[in-house]
Amino acid sequence: MVPILILGGPASGGVVLQGILDLNRHSEIAPFECVGFLNDAEPVGASIHGYPVRGGFDSWRDYADDIRFIGAVFHPDEMRARHTRVAGLGIPEERWASVVHPAAWVADTATLGPGCFIASGVVLGPDVRVGSRTMIRSNVYVGHHSTIGDFTFIGSNASINGRCIVGSRVHLGANCVLRDGVAIGDDGFVGIGAAVTKDVAAGDAVAGNPARRLPRSRAAGADG
Amino acid sequence: MTSVVILGGDSSGGLVLQAIEDLAESGREPVLECAGYLNDMVPKGKMILERPVLGGFDDWPSLPSDAHFISAVYNPTGMRDRWQRLTGLGIPDERWVSVLHPAAWVARSAAVGVGCFISPGVVITALVTVGAHSAIRTGVHIGHHATVGVFSFVGANASINGHCRIGDRAHIGPNSAIRDGVSIGDGAVVGIGSVVVKDVPAATIVAGNPARVMRTID
Numbered sequence: 001m002v003p004i005l006i007l008g009g010p011a012s013g014g015v016v017l018q019g020i021l022d023l024n025r026h027s028e029i030a031p032f033e034c035v036g037f038l039n040d041a042e043p044v045g046a047s048i049h050g051y052p053v054r055g056g057f058d059s060w061r062d063y064a065d066d067i068r069f070i071g072a073v074f075h076p077d078e079m080r081a082r083h084t085r086v087a088g089l090g091i092p093e094e095r096w097a098s099v100v101h102p103a104a105w106v107a108d109t110a111t112l113g114p115g116c117f118i119a120s121g122v123v124l125g126p127d128v129r130v131g132s133r134t135m136i137r138s139n140v141y142v143g144h145h146s147t148i149g150d151f152t153f154i155g156s157n158a159s160i161n162g163r164c165i166v167g168s169r170v171h172l173g174a175n176c177v178l179r180d181g182v183a184i185g186d187d188g189f190v191g192i193g194a195a196v197t198k199d200v201a202a203g204d205a206v207a208g209n210p211a212r213r214l215p216r217s218r219a220a221g222a223d224g
Numbered sequence: 225m226t227s228v229v230i231l232g233g234d235s236s237g238g239l240v241l242q243a244i245e246d247l248a249e250s251g252r253e254p255v256l257e258c259a260g261y262l263n264d265m266v267p268k269g270k271m272i273l274e275r276p277v278l279g280g281f282d283d284w285p286s287l288p289s290d291a292h293f294i295s296a297v298y299n300p301t302g303m304r305d306r307w308q309r310l311t312g313l314g315i316p317d318e319r320w321v322s323v324l325h326p327a328a329w330v331a332r333s334a335a336v337g338v339g340c341f342i343s344p345g346v347v348i349t350a351l352v353t354v355g356a357h358s359a360i361r362t363g364v365h366i367g368h369h370a371t372v373g374v375f376s377f378v379g380a381n382a383s384i385n386g387h388c389r390i391g392d393r394a395h396i397g398p399n400s401a402i403r404d405g406v407s408i409g410d411g412a413v414v415g416i417g418s419v420v421v422k423d424v425p426a427a428t429i430v431a432g433n434p435a436r437v438m439r440t441i442d
Contacts, residue, residue, distance in 0.1 A: 107242045125238065125242070139381065141380035144236075177399035209418070209419075209432055
């Protein structure tokens, strides 16, 4: 079993923890052993879902080379700041591990970068490319030939259709849907349930059906 | 072991191929094996997702008599043309095969026609009827007593509620929701993420929440 530390807390971190536990329960050889959390807000020794907080994010260097990391630190309004924080830690690529829930269906021709979390019921179609440290929540569909960037969050039940290009540090709200071939620029934001029929420029926020641009200050999300 | 030939390419056809492989790996019946593709654009002998192109659609009679077929040729506003192309081939019903992903849930009392593709996470509940050659994509819910016609497409994560009637050659966009008992006419198109609360006439495009008529299809 590969020991793994989760960067995060009880919310998204709890989702990742359950993914690891489900994966272990449904695998012949349990791939991971969660050895705790790194968390900047909780004190060392605190418990998150029964697992210990071992330190802040910066303490990652204290752990042996065989320890792997996965991040769960997304916030719809702070994607860039959170990404800067995580990237600034300098954790080497080979120390990040991806967790794919046993009830997710990843096409043989799809690829995933390190440090991703893929939840139950997710389907990644043929030739899908997912970057590093991206989180894809339950029942999301990603259609053939679509690409998803780094450190992007896709909320549950979203449908990304074929040949879409989703950038890095993007937040796609739960239940949103992207028409075939639509591009969402880096740092873009899509509100919950939005139906996106046109490209979204980098840094822009959209919501509604059909999705329309809205001031970034009003684009508060609902899922952290 | 049933030999399956996919009429289509690397997009919708790739999803069907992946489902065939997932089914084989799951150890569940029926045991299917993809022998390759028929494709009107990619020349014979080329590969699609590491499977050979065996010819164009019209070459189907040249294949061994134990080859079975499934189509993956949907297009939101070209459903009628695609359907005409497909039926014009004259492939007999017994040569079509349906592919049900091992992670789809189909009620025992539901009926699924020949040549259908049912994706992972789909839930087809009691007494549902799905007509031949239809594709039901990932995560779709089809409520009790609902019917889906022949050669219709239901996009990912759509919810079709109880007693709905979806016609033939209809295209239901991903993430759309259709209220209980609503009818969608033949050849109609429901836009992505639409919330349909009223019947939709044949050959009509609706979109939005609540869904409104955008235009009709000639």
